[in-house]
Amino acid sequence: MSTPTLLLVFFAACGAGILLSLVVRPARQGFVLAGLGCLAAVAAVAVGIEGLLTGAVFTQPLWSLPGLTTLMLRLDPLSSAFVVVTGLVLFPASIYAAGELSRDSAPRHKRAFTVMLLALYASIVLILIAGDALLFLLAWEVMSILCYLLVVSAPGGENGQVGSAYLLLAMGEAGTLAAAVGFLLLALGASSLQFDALKSGASALGASVRGAVFLLTFFGFGVKAGLVPVNSWLPRAYAAAPRAFAPVLAGATLNLGLYGILRVNADLLPVAQAGLGQVALIIGTVSALLGILYATTDNDLKTMLAHSSIENVGIVVAGYGAGMVFVATNHPALAAMAFLAALYHLINHSLFKTLLFFGVGAVETQTGTRDMDRLGGLIKWMPLTALGFLAGSLSIAALPPFNGFVSEWLTLQVMLRSAELSSAGAKIVFASCGAVLALTAALAVTCFVKVFAMSFLGMRRLDVERRVNETEPSALASMAILAVLCLAFGVLPTYVIPMLDPASRQLAGASASDGLVPPFFASAPAHDALPVAFAAEFHDLGAQVGQHIVGGRGLVVLHRGGVDNPVIFAMSTSYMLLTLIGLLLLTYIVIRLWLTRTRRLARRERWDGGVRRLLPEMTYTATGFSNPVRVIFDAIFRPTTVEDTSETVAEHFRMAIRREKERVHLVDRLVLQPVSFAMLWFAHSLAAMHRGRINTYVTYAFLALLIALAVLPAY
Amino acid sequence: MSQWVIKGIGTGIKTTAYPRGAERAAGVTPGLPRGGDVGAAAPALVERCLTHALEHTNGVISVDSRRCVHCYRCVRGVGQPLNWEATYEWGSTIATPGLKNELGQPFRRSIHVLVVDAGDCGACLNEVKQLNNPYYNMHRLGFFITPTPRHADVLLVVGPVTDQMRFALRKVHEAMSTPKRVVAVGACALSGGVFAKSFVCSNGVADVLPVDVEVPGHPPPPLAILHGLLVAVGRKQPLPLAAAGYEPT
Amino acid sequence: MNPADLKEQIEGRWPGKTQVGRDVSSSTTEVTCTRAVLADLCRCIFQHWGFGFAGLIVEEDSNAWQLRYVFYGERDAGWVHIVVSAPVADNVFPSVVEWIHAADWHEREAEDLFGVRFDGHPHLGDFVLHNDAWQEDVQPMRHGFDAQAALRHRLPDADWRPRRIVQEPGAFVMPVGPKFSGVTESVHFLLETVGEDVIRSSTRLFYKWRAIEKLAEGKTVDEVLLLAERFAATTAFAHGLAFCQAVERVSGAELPARARALRVFLAEIERLRQHAGAIQGICESTALVVANSQAGLLEEELLRVSGELSGHRYLFGLLTPGGLLCDLPTNACRIALTQSQDILKRLNELERRLSISSSFLDRIEDVGVVRLSAATDYSLVGPVARASGLVRDLRRAQPYSGYETFDYHVPSEQEGDGYARLRVLFAEARQSVRIIEQATAVLKEGDVCKTVEFRPGAALGWVEAPRGGTFHWVRLDEGGRVARYRVVTPSFINWHSFHLAAEKFAFQDFPIILSTFDLSVAENDR
Incomplete structure (x- = not known):
């Protein structure tokens, strides 16, 4: 089907869903949401893939506003890439949300939820395919307000739900305002608000305006993405969001911020100063580190995932930054690689984060808590959920053969390529950011070892009364879909990279596929692009193994440098997977056929030092597991002691030691709190005018009259 | 730090010649009563033994060394003392054929020993600890102490097995992977010693676990424990039962 | 405070409620009082008059409880026994732990084993008899309980939970x-x-509880001596000696001079060996390999010295009430002395090397601190107490076996940390060799044993064991058999304070703190 048809199908599905949900009974809302949501998602994936495959730009004027602009739709490879991710996330999210809705008790909320969610789907895609600034901002506003409503409307909201939603709205609006000003500045040199016009007019802008546009849009859109220092709303809103909505929030709307940054600063007005690119790189790196630090030490499953989102967004933005620097310093191939790595990671993050949110939702519904200190041993009761969650954890911890590994590996490799930069300062920035990102990756492993182990492994810490069952099939199905996608994106990077190539080519002006050589082993002609000796060398290494078994592209990702040193890096998760399977099989065979033929296998209780009964309180808690991180990074966390008392009887009998520490997020401490203090102070000073006495107000009126009389005659 | 290196090297080799040769230094063993013909003094000697380690038939005294707690009442303060032998190769097996094959060849030179204190007075444990000092250095013979039963091949038990340790001891034994051997060290572990039998003590380890090698003595000196371990892995011959003094011949 | 003042003070303060008796031969003041004034009296003696708390001895007559709180002071003050009695049916006594924290574990033990209740104790139960292994109402130390029969029916507490006091999220x-x-x-x-x-x-604790106090009941003195020597064999001689002294005191036996000198000689040989062992333990816990090996060599050599001298490496089978079971040749003692002097030289060298090893000092300094005030309140004994500045040594305070005739010095430190304890161990080892030298010099030929006629009665035997003061209470019945044997060991006293040192520390310091306390579980668990 053609692009317009598919888009029509998408919007029709959303529209029909909204209309249907207004008429059908609340009990059936789930079917509407699942059916039409999935249809819309499929259409989105199809339209996106088509856009990426053809690499063409599709434009469709909608409505001309005289003197202002023409509202138009525009689907280029960059939009297509984002539309594909959105579709991939919305498909399982719709199924999952439908399942959640069936448990929801308030019938009115069911209807409102379905309507708002489908409207949100439409607004998200509309943002991605908007071809002019006005439509973009209008859709953005709609999306922001829907997000707010979806968070605030959930029944049975927890403490601070309204506050969190309000913070989401307020910070989102502030960001939108900044971005809108950025667009206006951009429009200074352009004839209209259409993206094409903006892009062509951009070259006329001066350096200071360019810088202003960058800062306004980078931090404006950064709010939605959750970049430090404008991330304060994110953990709160994620925690307050209803279970059915949180995955969409993390998997789809988060990407819009990243899309905005890329659209303005890499497409419409490519960053020309390497310094600004470095700003992006540093902000991304700091976000990644802070995100993972807070994620590792957080024991609430949902806020932990929120902090981890900040980390992943940081990695993506670091990739952006690298790309911008490479563009500015005229290394288009490297820039293409950087953008490609960033886009790849963005897609991966959407997939595994949505998957993890499904898992967390399942755990919360079954156990009634998200506190890791109170969970434990769930794998016995929820084995399939545990499996899905494990796939998500492996992915996000960047362990092969799952997808997180590929994109983080590419990002780090791109950092290493900074050796080609001429500026020493830039090299230092790249090297330090690369090192911090590597630390982040290591902490991510710690974080998700903790999350999985403390929730699913070990001894059960929940009250015995609470019955825990496997979650419902709809949630399992949506987790399965994403788990398979995570694995697929992990083992078939050679298929994903060419797919994303048009998008990164659009931004960098060069193809990453030329540098990253997936088609190498596809067929003999592909060797043409490479030196013969190099091809032979790789042939000798056996990298062609499997080309007859698995047809299509080669299964090795390798980056080609100069002629002297052709290979900079090479990697294959596909072969890693095969080796892994082979080794596991071999181990199994050795144990089964060889060892156990002569020996008897016996299962024994775990060794516990010989205590009479190992109790759950004798095993590590989540807090205990992550405490080393808390201690090492104490300077960042700066916890304040709320209570440190001990209760003693008869001078020496310790009856209780009570200790509690409280910590405020670094960004809240340094940014949010001062800002809100300043605002409150300002409001208070204004309020001082309102004394509430009639004489004062009469004086105000009199003074106003005097001023009016004095000023008016001047005109 | 170099001072320690120099000091360590300067100390030279202190390690005993055992098991290649015999250890002849004074004070390495308390010895064991040997028994024998003491004639008319026999009933008085048997009477003096408070743990019933001695028996006599026609003036010939036989010794059950598992019961001997080294009180020396059969040699000190008596007119005719019993024979007392300053040997130390005391490890003996409780019969059962097939013992040789149980741990198998691969284990002969690398054995991980788990030591469990089941109510020991501290002496046996201290003597086991001495096996790690340079004089005995059990590592050279391939014996290693491990804290976890998962890695252990030999379970070395000291003490009479108190009530509150019985459960833990069973748990340790259960947690060990096969093949495994149990070495009971010290009179308490063999017979309950002065503590048996009471409401909190067993009559030794055999009440709780199957014992493979016994090392009598109260406490057995390090060399005797070493011999017991070597017996457990089949690198030394067990003490002939007669010489151990279990049964009169 | 001398006994006369004591008597006057007590009778003046609590007229009619107390009876003060005085036994000059054992320099003991025995105060009989009612339950009403017990706590008050104890507080005065412990907190105001500065006596140390030796222990609580519970005895069950055919129809009455007798609780004996034993205190010891400086040399002229002697011993104070506070005795309170009650009918068997009435088993509730006021707890004194509010004033004498050192009595905490004694009361818990008595509650567990006798079923005596202590009103006002914050937490009783689950001490000697673990509640997850025994049911609550078993009272094995009571008269009717058969020590030989295995306990058949058990109802352990299946819901047992460790007592936790730290309330912090995620603890x-x-x-x-x-x-x-x-x-x-x-x-x-x-x-x-x-x-x-x-x-x-x-x-x-008490995984290794062998109930020797119960086993001793009804046994002959010789049989109980075996128990006394063998319940904590690393300090076998000290415990055997304390038991023998108690029996000798009951029976009023006088010892030959040679036996007394030899007992001192052997007790100090044991102290030297045990301190070398403790030093080895500390070196091992700090993972200082060469020092560990060096200390290990010294310990083994001292074991060999004991073995060569007495036939047994842990000095078993030497003691008997009335002296020693066999004589040790003076020549052998001289050889042992020379060997000890040589070993001491190397011990001094080890100390010198340790004191300049910064990596070692980093791990042991300021670790596991016990303050003087805490040491006093817990009435600690031995090197642990002396490292915290509480200079208490029974050899000095209440001399036995002729210790008053020897010239030595009681080392002490102020810091109360791991390093202070280590320094005290080294210093005491030096003093021990000094005593060994003097004991060898005063050895005169003569008998080593006198026959003792066992008489009914009860007495306390005390010895400054290597780990600290130990107190053995022995009551003999008409047949010369042991009716009650109560052992208070230094490890029991010092374990009580271990939690003070092991509070707010890094996990990797735990073995170091433990090793510097040189605690024996066997000695505690009995």
Whole structure:
């Protein structure tokens, strides 16, 4: 089907869903949401893939506003890439949300939820395919307000739900305002608000305006993405969001911020100063580190995932930054690689984060808590959920053969390529950011070892009364879909990279596929692009193994440098997977056929030092597991002691030691709190005018009259 | 730090010649009563033994060394003392054929020993600890102490097995992977010693676990424990039962 | 405070409620009082008059309880026994722990084993008899309980939970033992933590409880001597000696001079050996390999000295009431002395090397601190007390076996940390060799044993064992058999304070703190 048809199908599905949900009974809302949501998602994936495959730009004027602009739709490879991710996330999210809705008790909320969610789907895609600034901002506003409503409307909201939603709205609006000003500045040199016009007019802008546009849009859109220092709303809103909505929030709307940054600063007005690119790189790196630090030490499953989102967004933005620097310093191939790595990671993050949110939702519904200190041993009761969650954890911890590994590996490799930069300062920035990102990756492993182990492994810490069952099939199905996608994106990077190539080519002006050589082993002609000796060398290494078994592209990702040193890096998760399977099989065979033929296998209780009964309180808690991180990074966390008392009887009998520490997020401490203090102070000073006495107000009126009389005659 | 290196090297080799040769230094063993013909003094000697380690038939005294707690009442303060032998190769097996094959060849030179204190007075444990000092250095013979039963091949038990340790001891034994051997060290572990039998003590380890090698003595000196371990892995011959003094011949 | 003042003060303060008796031969003041004034009296003696608390002795007559609180002071003050009695049916006594924290574990033990209740004690139960293994109402120390028959029916508490006091989000208990580490005694630690640092630790002892006090009942003196020597064999001679002294005091036996000198000689040989062992333990815990080996060599050599001298490496089978079971040749003693002097030289060298090893000092300094005030309140004994500045040594305070004739010095430190304890161990080893020298010099030919006629009665025997003061209470019945045997050991006293040192520390310091206390589980568990 053609692009317009598919888009029509998408919007029709959303529209029909909204209309249907207004008429059908609340009990059936789930079917509407699942059916039409999935249809819309499929259409989105199809339209996106088509856009990426053809690499063409599709434009469709909608409505001309005289003197202002023409509202138009525009689907280029960059939009297509984002539309594909959105579709991939919305498909399982719709199924999952439908399942959640069936448990929801308030019938009115069911209807409102379905309507708002489908409207949100439409607004998200509309943002991605908007071809002019006005439509973009209008859709953005709609999306922001829907997000707010979806968070605030959930029944049975927890403490601070309204506050969190309000913070989401307020910070989102502030960001939108900044971005809108950025667009206006951009429009200074352009004839209209259409993206094409903006892009062509951009070259006329001066350096200071360019810088202003960058800062306004980078931090404006950064709010939605959750970049430090404008991330304060994110953990709160994620925690307050209803279970059915949180995955969409993390998997789809988060990407819009990243899309905005890329659209303005890499497409419409490519960053020309390497310094600004470095700003992006540093902000991304700091976000990644802070995100993972807070994620590792957080024991609430949902806020932990929120902090981890900040980390992943940081990695993506670091990739952006690298790309911008490479563009500015005229290394288009490297820039293409950087953008490609960033886009790849963005897609991966959407997939595994949505998957993890499904898992967390399942755990919360079954156990009634998200506190890791109170969970434990769930794998016995929820084995399939545990499996899905494990796939998500492996992915996000960047362990092969799952997808997180590929994109983080590419990002780090791109950092290493900074050796080609001429500026020493830039090299230092790249090297330090690369090192911090590597630390982040290591902490991510710690974080998700903790999350999985403390929730699913070990001894059960929940009250015995609470019955825990496997979650419902709809949630399992949506987790399965994403788990398979995570694995697929992990083992078939050679298929994903060419797919994303048009998008990164659009931004960098060069193809990453030329540098990253997936088609190498596809067929003999592909060797043409490479030196013969190099091809032979790789042939000798056996990298062609499997080309007859698995047809299509080669299964090795390798980056080609100069002629002297052709290979900079090479990697294959596909072969890693095969080796892994082979080794596991071999181990199994050795144990089964060889060892156990002569020996008897016996299962024994775990060794516990010989205590009479190992109790759950004798095993590590989540807090205990992550405490080393808390201690090492104490300077960042700066916890304040709320209570440190001990209760003693008869001078020496310790009856209780009570200790509690409280910590405020670094960004809240340094940014949010001062800002809100300043605002409150300002409001208070204004309020001082309102004394509430009639004489004062009469004086105000009199003074106003005097001023009016004095000023008016001047005109 | 170099001072320690120099000091360590300067100390030279202190390690005993055992098991290649015999250890002849004074004070390495308390010895064991040997028994024998003491004639008319026999009933008085048997009477003096408070743990019933001695028996006599026609003036010939036989010794059950598992019961001997080294009180020396059969040699000190008596007119005719019993024979007392300053040997130390005391490890003996409780019969059962097939013992040789149980741990198998691969284990002969690398054995991980788990030591469990089941109510020991501290002496046996201290003597086991001495096996790690340079004089005995059990590592050279391939014996290693491990804290976890998962890695252990030999379970070395000291003490009479108190009530509150019985459960833990069973748990340790259960947690060990096969093949495994149990070495009971010290009179308490063999017979309950002065503590048996009471409401909190067993009559030794055999009440709780199957014992493979016994090392009598109260406490057995390090060399005797070493011999017991070597017996457990089949690198030394067990003490002939007669010489151990279990049964009169 | 001398006994006369004491008598006057007590009778003046609590007229009619107390009866003060005085036994000059054992320099003991025995105060009989009612339950109403017990706590007050104890507070005065312990807190105001500065006596140390030796222990609580519970005895059950055919129809009455007799609780004996034993205190000891400086040399002229002697011993104070506070005795309170009650009919068997009436088993509730006021707890004195509010004033004498040192009595805490004594009361818990008595509650567990006798079923005596102590009104006002904050937490009783689950001490000697673990509640997850025994049911609550078994009272094995009562007269009717058959010590030989195995306990058949059990109803352990299935819902047993460790007592946790740390209330912090995410806090948990790290269980260590009873089987832990390499060659260690069986004991269970519960370390309360939120990860990384341990906030508080508590020790669950008595896994090795062999009930020797129960086993001793009805046995002959010779049989009980075997128990006394063998319940904690690393300090076998000291405990055997304390038992023998108690029996000798009951029976009013006088010892030959040679026996007294030899007892001192052997007791100091044992102290030297045990201190070398403790030093080795500290070196091992800090993972200082060469020092560990060097200390290990010295310990083994001292074991060989004992073995060569007496036939037994732990000095078994030497003691008997009335002297020694056999004579030790003076020549052998001289050889042992020369060997000890040589070993001491190397011990001094080891100390010098340790004192300049910064990596070692980093790990041991300021670790496991016990303050003087705490040491006093817990009435600690031995090197642990002396390292905290509490200079108490029974050899000096209440001399026995002729210690008053020897010239030596009682080393002490002020810091109360691990390093202070180590320095005290080294200094005491030097003093021990000084005493050994003098004991060898005063050895005169003569008898080593006198026959003792056992008489009914009760007496306390005390010895400054290597780990600190030990107190053995022995009551003999008409047949010369032991009716009650109560042992208070230094490890029992010092374990009580271990949690003070093991509070708010890094987990990796735990073995170091433990080793510097030189605690024996066997000695505690009896």
